[in-house]
Amino acid sequence: MNTETTGDFEPGQPTAPSGEPRGSVSRRAVIGWAGAGVALGAAAAGSVAVAAGAGGEAAPAAAPTADIPFFGEHQAGIATAVQDRLHFAAFDVVTGNRDALVKMLKEWTKAAAAMTGGREVGTGATGLAEAPPDDTGEALGLPSSRLTLTIGFGPSLFEKDGVDRFGLKARRPEALIDLPKFPHDNLDPNRSGGDICVQACADDPQVAVHAIRNLARIGMGVVNVRWSQLGFGKTSSTTPDAQTPRNLMGFKDGTHNISGTDADALGKHVWVAGGEGPEWMTGGSYLVARRIRMHIETWDRTPLKEQEDIFGRTKREGAPFGKQQERDTPDLKAMPEDSHVRLAHPDSNDGLMILRRGFSFTDGTDGLGRLEAGLFFLAYQRDTRKAFVPLQQRLAASDALNEYIQHVGSAHFACPPGIRKPGEWWGQALFG
Amino acid sequence: MSARRRSAAVTLLSIAVVGAALAGCSKKDDAASSDAIQVNASDTACELSKTTFPSGQVKLSVHNKGSKPTEVYVYAAGDKIVTERENIGPGTHVDIAAEIKAGSYEVACKPGMTGDGIRQKITVTGDGGATAKADSRLQDAVAAYHKYAQEQADATIPVVEQFAAAINAGDIEKAKGLFAASRVGWERTEPVAESFGDVDPKTDTREDGLEPGQEWTGWHKLEKSLWADNAITDADKKLADQLVADLKDWQKKIPTAEITATSMANGAKELLDEVATGKVTGEEDRYSHTDLSDFAANVEGAKKAYDLLKPVAAEKDAELAKTLDTEFAAIQTLLAKYKQGEIYTSYDKVTEAERKTFADSVNALAEPLSKLAAAVVVS
Numbered sequence: 097m098n099t100e101t102t103g104d105f106e107p108g109q110p111t112a113p114s115g116e117p118r119g120s121v122s123r124r125a126v127i128g129w130a131g132a133g134v135a136l137g138a139a140a141a142g143s144v145a146v147a148a149g150a151g152g153e154a155a156p157a158a159a160p161t162a163d164i165p166f167f168g169e170h171q172a173g174i175a176t177a178v179q180d181r182l183h184f185a186a187f188d189v190v191t192g193n194r195d196a197l198v199k200m201l202k203e204w205t206k207a208a209a210a211m212t213g214g215r216e217v218g219t220g221a222t223g224l225a226e227a228p229p230d231d232t233g234e235a236l237g238l239p240s241s242r243l244t245l246t247i248g249f250g251p252s253l254f255e256k257d258g259v260d261r262f263g264l265k266a267r268r269p270e271a272l273i274d275l276p277k278f279p280h281d282n283l284d285p286n287r288s289g290g291d292i293c294v295q296a297c298a299d300d301p302q303v304a305v306h307a308i309r310n311l312a313r314i315g316m317g318v319v320n321v322r323w324s325q326l327g328f329g330k331t332s333s334t335t336p337d338a339q340t341p342r343n344l345m346g347f348k349d350g351t352h353n354i355s356g357t358d359a360d361a362l363g364k365h366v367w368v369a370g371g372e373g374p375e376w377m378t379g380g381s382y383l384v385a386r387r388i389r390m391h392i393e394t395w396d397r398t399p400l401k402e403q404e405d406i407f408g409r410t411k412r413e414g415a416p417f418g419k420q421q422e423r424d425t426p427d428l429k430a431m432p433e434d435s436h437v438r439l440a441h442p443d444s445n446d447g448l449m450i451l452r453r454g455f456s457f458t459d460g461t462d463g464l465g466r467l468e469a470g471l472f473f474l475a476y477q478r479d480t481r482k483a484f485v486p487l488q489q490r491l492a493a494s495d496a497l498n499e500y501i502q503h504v505g506s507a508h509f510a511c512p513p514g515i516r517k518p519g520e521w522w523g524q525a526l527f528g
Numbered sequence: 529m530s531a532r533r534r535s536a537a538v539t540l541l542s543i544a545v546v547g548a549a550l551a552g553c554s555k556k557d558d559a560a561s562s563d564a565i566q567v568n569a570s571d572t573a574c575e576l577s578k579t580t581f582p583s584g585q586v587k588l589s590v591h592n593k594g595s596k597p598t599e600v601y602v603y604a605a606g607d608k609i610v611t612e613r614e615n616i617g618p619g620t621h622v623d624i625a626a627e628i629k630a631g632s633y634e635v636a637c638k639p640g641m642t643g644d645g646i647r648q649k650i651t652v653t654g655d656g657g658a659t660a661k662a663d664s665r666l667q668d669a670v671a672a673y674h675k676y677a678q679e680q681a682d683a684t685i686p687v688v689e690q691f692a693a694a695i696n697a698g699d700i701e702k703a704k705g706l707f708a709a710s711r712v713g714w715e716r717t718e719p720v721a722e723s724f725g726d727v728d729p730k731t732d733t734r735e736d737g738l739e740p741g742q743e744w745t746g747w748h749k750l751e752k753s754l755w756a757d758n759a760i761t762d763a764d765k766k767l768a769d770q771l772v773a774d775l776k777d778w779q780k781k782i783p784t785a786e787i788t789a790t791s792m793a794n795g796a797k798e799l800l801d802e803v804a805t806g807k808v809t810g811e812e813d814r815y816s817h818t819d820l821s822d823f824a825a826n827v828e829g830a831k832k833a834y835d836l837l838k839p840v841a842a843e844k845d846a847e848l849a850k851t852l853d854t855e856f857a858a859i860q861t862l863l864a865k866y867k868q869g870e871i872y873t874s875y876d877k878v879t880e881a882e883r884k885t886f887a888d889s890v891n892a893l894a895e896p897l898s899k900l901a902a903a904v905v906v907s
Contacts, residue, residue, distance in 0.1 A: 190888055225585065225625045226790050227902030317855060317892030 161299065163240040166212045168514040170367060173244030174381055174451065174476050175356035177335045179297040182327030182455040182472065183304035184385065185312065186290025186507055187319040189253065194262045198527050200318040204247075204294075204311055205521040211307050214240030217314075232313065234306050241300035245307055247522045248383050248509025253291040267526060269373040271382055271479045272510045278492040280502060287387050287505030290322045295383070295474065297453075301326065323505070325387065327455025327472045334451065340414060340422060344456050344469055345395055345500070347407050348414035351422055352441070354451040365449045365483070366476050376525035379513030381476040384450075384484045387457075387505030390470040395500045406496040408435030434496040440487065450475040450483045470501065480508060564589040564623065567635065569598045569616070574637030574646040583652045588624040592616045594639050600624060601636045601645065604786065609725050614641065627788060630654035666789040666904065669836040673792050674785065676832055677717045681779040684713030688775050692768035695750065695760055704754050708813075708821035708872075711747060714775070715822045716829030718802060719795030720785050727778045731771060734811070746771055748813075755815035793837055793901035796830035800894035803827070808887045810875050820872035823886075824863050830897065831856050837904050845903040848896055855893035862889050 164172045189197055207217045218230025253261070254268035277283075294311055298304040305326070312321050331343045332350025340348040354361045363369070370378045395403070400411060408431030409416055416426030416437065431438040442449050453476065458469040477483035492498065512526060564587040566577035571594035590613070592598050597617050602610040602624075610633060611626035630652050636645030691710040694703035714721055714732070722728045731746040738744055745767055753764045806812040807823045834841075834852060842849035862885065866873040878886075 190892075224902045226794075226905050228898045313895065316895040317851075320888045320891075 161239065161242055163213050164242050164244050166209045166245075166515065167517055169516070170379055170381075171244075171246045171511055171514045172212070173246030173295055173297050174366065174453070174511065175334060175362055176242075176244050176297070177338075177356055178330040178333055178453055179242050179244070179304075180299045180328065180330060181297065181301040181304050182330075182474075183296045183301070183308045183324065184327065184472065184474070185294050185296075185308045185324040186250070186322045186385075187292045187294070187312075187315065188322045189261070189291045189319050191318050192261065193318075194527070196318050197262065198523070200315050201523045201527070202521045203314050205515060207310055207314055208245040208247075208307075208522070209515075209518065211235075211303075211310065212240060212243045212245055214238075214243075217310050232306065232310055234309075235303050238300055238303055241298040241303040243296065243298040243303050243307060245311075246295040246297075246383075246511060248293045248295070248511040249523070249526065250290050250292065250507060250509050252289060256291075262527075264526065267374050267376065269377050269510055271368075271373055271377075271481055272508065273481060273485075275384070275480075275506055275508050276485065276489075278488050278503065280492055280498055281506065282502050282504055283506050284504050287323045287325075289507050290509075292319060293383070293385065293507065293509045295453075301328070325457060325472050325505075326459075327457050329456040331454045331456055331471055332452040334453070343471055344390055344392065344458075345403070345407075346411055347403075347409065348422060349407070349436070350452055350454075351409075351414060354449055361449065362451070365478055366451045368478055372479070376512060377510055380511050381451075381478065382480045382483075383509045383511050384473070384475045384477070384480060385505070385507045385509070386473040386503050388471045388473050389468070389502045389504045391500045391502070392467045392469055398500075405432050406436060406500070408432065408437035432496065434494050436491070436495050436497045439491055439495050445487055445490065448483055448487060450477045450487065476511070563587065567591070567600060567637070568593055569600065569637040569639070570594040571596060571639045572646070574600075574635065574648055576635060576648050576650065579648060580651045580653060583628055583630045583654055586626055586628045586652070588626075588635070589621070590616055590624060591621045592618055594618055596640045599638045599641045599645075601638070602626065602628065602650075603634045603636060604631065606784075607725060608723065608784070608786070610786070627790060628652050629786065663789075663840060665840050666837070669840070670787050670789055670792065672836050673833055674782070674787055676836075677720045677785065677787075678779075678782045680713035680717045680829075681775075681782055684710065685772070685776060685779055687713075688772050692772045695768040696765050698760050700754055700758065700760060703750075703760070704816070707747070707751060707754065707816055708818035709870075711818075711822060712825045714778075715825035716832070718826065718829065719791070719798045720782065720787065721778055723785055724778060724781045727774060727781070730774045731778070734814075746774070748815075751813065751815045789837060789840075789904050790901045792833045793897075793904055796833040796900065797894055797897045799826040799830040800890055800897060804887065804890045804894060808883055808890060810878075810883075813875070817875040817877075818872070819875040820863065820866055820878070824867075824872065827856070827859055827863065831860075834897070834900065837900065841900060841903050845899075848899055848903050851896045852893070852900070855889075855896060859889045859893050862886065 164176055166172060191197060210217055216231040216236070221229045221231040221233035221236055223229050249272075251268065251272050251274055254264045254272070255261070294308060296304040296307040298307070308321075308324065312319075329344075330341050332353045333340055334353055334356035336353075336355045340351050343349050354365055356362070366381050368377045368380050368382075372378070398406075404410055404417075408426070408428075409422075413420070414422035415424060416431065417435075418427050418430035419425070426437065426441060428438045428441055428443055438444060453474040455472050455474070456469070457472050458467060460468055462468040475484055512523065515522065565581060567588050567590040568575040569590060569592045588600065588602070590600050595618050597615055599612060599614040599616060601612040604610050610628060611624055613622055613624045616622050633650050633652060635648045635650055638645035687706060688710045691703060691706040694706060721732075729742070732748070733742075733744065733746055734748050735744060735752070749767055750764060750771070753760055803823050803826050807819045807826070810817070810819055812822055813819045834856065838849060838852075841852075863872075866878070
C-alpha cells in the first residue's frame with residue numbers, strides 16, 4: 097500500500113494542465129486564469145492556486161469555487177488538487193457492438209463536459225412532461241464543486257478470455273499489464289477489474305454521485321456498473337502546502353507525494369511520454385485502484401509506540417523518527433526496517449514515486465460487528481511495471497502494516513491524455 | 529405487486545409528475561405555468577384557483593400550507609385515479625401534470641395521507657388544446673390496445689376458474705400447476721389492471737404490502753398456502769372464489785379504462801419497472817418461484833404496447849425504435865433460454881449471476897422505453 101512516496105494514501109494537488117485554481121475564486125476570474133493558463137505555465141497556475149486557497153485574500157470565503165477545466169493536455173482528476181470526495185465506478189461493457197460503445201463514449205464526453213462545468217446533462221432536469229428528464233436532478237442548484245471525471249480503460253477491454261472484443265488488442269499498451277498476485281492479496285472479483293473506469297472527484301459527494309449515476313444511466317445497455325466505491329477524507333495531497341490528511345489509522349501517510357504543480361516530477365513519474373507504448377497513451381497515465389481493508393479494531397488496540405513503529409512517523413505531528421516536524425527530511429535508518437514509510441520511501445526504491453490520490457472509505461459493518469473500512473488507494477504512474485508493481489512487491493513482503501490491512505479489490509486502467517477541445521471524445525485516439 | 533405500488537401504477541393514466549422544487553435550472557419551464565391551477569392544501573382545506581378548465585395538458589400547482597404531509601389525487605367517476613402525488617411535505621410545493629379528458633372529476637387533498645380526503649368537484653371542458661390523439665394512427669393504437677387488454681382479461685377468467693376449482697377440490701398439485709398461468713393475462717396488462725385502484729390490492733398484494741387492518745386476499749395468499757404451507761384451508765377455498773369474483777370485476781371494468789397513447793407507452797415502461805423491482809429479485813413469487821412466467825408476461829405486454837405505437841415511433845424517432853427492437857429481441861431471446869415447453873425455470877434455480885444478466889437486460893430495455901411516450905406524442 098502506500099506511504100509516503102508512493103504509497104497509497106495520498107493527497108491531491110493542483111496542477112499542471114490548465115492550472116485550476118482552487119479556493120475561493122470567482123468563476124469569472126477563474127475562467128480568465130484558465131484561459132491564460134497555457135501562457136502562465138504550470139508554476140504560475142500553481143501559485144495562483146496556492147494563493148487563492150491559502151490566503152483567500154482575493155475573495156470572500158463563501159464565494160463559489162472554480163470549475164476545473166474539462167479540456168486540456170492531460171485529463172483533470174490526476175494532477176488536480178485532490179477534492180474531498182470520491183465516487184469511483186468500474187464498468188463492464190456488455191455489448192459486442194463497437195459502434196454502440198463509441199456512441200456511448202461520445203455521449204459520456206458531452207455529459208462529462210457539462211457536469212464538470214456545473215451544468216445539467218442533455219436538456220436538463222426538466223423538459224417534456226411525457227419524458228423522464230435527461231438529467232437526474234440531484235445536483236441542481238449545486239456548483240460544480242470542482243468535479244473532475246477521469247476515464248480509464250482496463251485490460252479486459254482489449255482482450256477478454258482470449259477474445260479481441262473490439263479490435264483493440266493490438267492497441268493494448270504493454271504497460272497495461274494484468275497485475276500480478278501479491279502476497280496477502282485476498283481479492284474479491286466483485287470488487288476488482290472492469291473494462292472502463294470513471295473516477296469522479298468533487299468537494300461535494302452529491303455532485304460526485306450524480307456524475308457517476310448519470311453516466312451509468314446513459315450507458316445502460318452498453319455498460320453496467322461492475323463495482324463502485326465511495327470515498328471521503330482524501331488521504332494524500334497533491335498540494336504540498338496544504339496540511340497532509342490522515343488516514344483512518346490516524347496517521348499522515350501522504351506527506352511526500354508528487355506535487356500537482358511540479359511539472360518535472362509529473363513528467364518524470366506520472367505522464368506517459370511520446371514513444372512509450374501506443375501513441376494514444378501519450379500524455380496519459382496508468383491508474384492502479386486497490387481497495388485496502390483495515391482491521392480497525394485490532395489497530396485501535398495497538399499501543400501507540402507500536403503504531404508509530406509501524407509507520408516510522410509520530411502519530412500527532414507526523415514527524416519522521418528522530419525529527420521534529422512532519423516535513424523534516426526523514427532519516428530512514430532511524431525507522432524500523434519493516435516500517436511502512438521506510439519501505440515505501442523513494443530512497444528505498446531507487447527514487448521511484450507514484451502520484452497517490454486515495455480516499456478513506458467506510459461501508460457500514462461487515463456482519464461481524466467490525467467496521468468495513470479502510471483506504472481506497474488510487475495511484476497514477478507513467479509505467480505500472482516500474483512503479484506500483486515493484487513497490488507493492490516490496491511492501492507486501494515486508495511491511496509491518498500488513499498485519500493490519502488486507503488488499504481486497506484491485507484494478508488497473510490506462511487513462512488516456514486529456515480531451516483538447518469540444519468535439520473530441522473519450523477514447524477517440526484509441527478507437528479512431 | 530403490492531398495494532403500495534398502486535400509486536406508481538397510476539401513471540398509466542397520468543403523464544408525468546414534475547418536481548417543482550427544482551428551481552433555478554430549468555431551461556424550458558412550461559409556458560403553462562401561468563395556466564396552472566393553484567391548489568392550496570392545508571390540514572383542513574383543499575382550495576383550487578379554478579374548478580373549470582379545458583381538457584388536455586393540465587397542471588396542478590400544489591402548495592402544502594398545512595402541518596402534515598399531504599397527497600393530492602384527481603379522481604374520475606368511481607374514484608378511478610387519473611393522477612396523484614404522494615408525500616408532499618408541509619411547506620413544500622410540487623407541480624403535478626396530467627393529460628385529462630373532458631368530464632367531471634374530483635380533486636382530493638389528503639392531509640396526513642389518510643382517508644378519503646377533502647374533495648372538490650372539477651369540470652374539464654371539451655375544448656382542450658391539440659393532444660396526441662389528433663393522430664388517427666395513435667387513436668387506432670389505443671383502440672387496439674384496449675381490445676388487447678380486454679382479450680387478456682377474457683382469457684384469464686377461465687384459467688382462474690380452473691385454478692379456483694382445483695383449490696376447492698383440495699388438489700394442491702393441480703392448483704400449483706395452474707397458478708402461473710392464471711396470472712399471465714393480468715401481468716401482461718398490469719398497468720391497466722392497476723388503474724382500477726381497488727382491484728389490485730384485493731388480487732395481487734404481497735404479504736409485506738399489507739396495510740394495517742387490511743385482510744390478505746388474492747393470488748399471493750393462495751401461493752403461500754400451496755407452496756409454503758402445502759395445505760388448503762376452508763378459508764383458502766373462499767379466497768379462491770373471491771379471486772374469481774374480483775377478477776371478473778376487473779374484466780368488466782376494462783371498457784372504462786382511460787387509455788391514451790402516452791399511458792400505453794408509459795405503461796410499457798412500468799411493466800419493465802415491475803420486473804426490475806419485484807421479479808428480478810425473486811420477491812414477487814417468493815413461494816412458487818414462478819417469477820419468470822410473470823416476467824415474460826410483463827415483457828409481452830410491454831412489447832404489445834410498443835408494437836402498436838411503433839409505426840408512429842419509428843417515424844418520429846427511428847433510432848429509438850431501432851434500439852427498442854434490438855432490446856426487446858435480446859430480452860426475449862434471454863427468456864427463451866429458460867423456457868421448456870410452456871414452463872419457465874423455477875427462479876430459485878436461477879443463479880445470482882444469471883439474475884444480474886436479467887437485471888442488466890431489463891435496464892437496457894427500460895431506459896430507452898422511458899423515452900417512448902415523448903417520441904410518440906411530441907411532433
